[in-house]
Amino acid sequence: MRINVNNKEHAVDLSGNPSLLDVLREQLDLTGSKYGCGEGACGACKVLINGIPTPSCITPTVSVQGKKIVTIEGLENEGKLHPVQEVFLEEDVFQCGYCASGMIITATALIENNPNLTKQEIQDAMQGNICRCCTYPDITKAIAKAAEQ
Ligand code: FES
Ligand code: FES
Numbered sequence: 001m002r003i004n005v006n007n008k009e010h011a012v013d014l015s016g017n018p019s020l021l022d023v024l025r026e027q028l029d030l031t032g033s034k035y036g037c038g039e040g041a042c043g044a045c046k047v048l049i050n051g052i053p054t055p056s057c058i059t060p061t062v063s064v065q066g067k068k069i070v071t072i073e074g075l076e077n078e079g080k081l082h083p084v085q086e087v088f089l090e091e092d093v094f095q096c097g098y099c100a101s102g103m104i105i106t107a108t109a110l111i112e113n114n115p116n117l118t119k120q121e122i123q124d125a126m127q128g129n130i131c132r133c134c135t136y137p138d139i140t141k142a143i144a145k146a147a148e149q
Helices: 020-027 083-090 100-113 119-125 136-148
Strands: 002-005 008-011 046-049 052-055 068-070
Touching (some): 052 100, 083 100, 100 136, 119 136
Parallel strands (some): 002 068
Antiparallel strands (some): 002 008, 046 068
């Protein structure tokens, strides 16, 4: 089957009905999306599917045919980081960084849909993303700053 990832078509092997996360990491070498819970609960594996942040660990690859997938690697443009990535770096948000790609993917979609976010709206929208290092206050601050910009 062919799937569209980061604006490129890729031929992938669906033997064993792999999850989208497995295909991204093991067949396409896109390792920015991380495996955390494997149950759709932590957000570490989130990618955009037709613009919607989605846990790729519970998404069968067969279900994404004809859809547009964007991973953390696909956010940069011609070698330049996405503005949301820039702000997260400037603010030195993360500790271990394991949650970073899922956080940034979710934040990017959130800001694109509503740049006038309240703190509560940010916190509500980020509930599906867990940070084991508890950097939530810095994450919320960075999202507010990125939205402002
Ligand atoms: S690894 Fe996919 S949501 Fe946790
Ligand atoms: S920075 Fe460690 S899990 Fe978020």
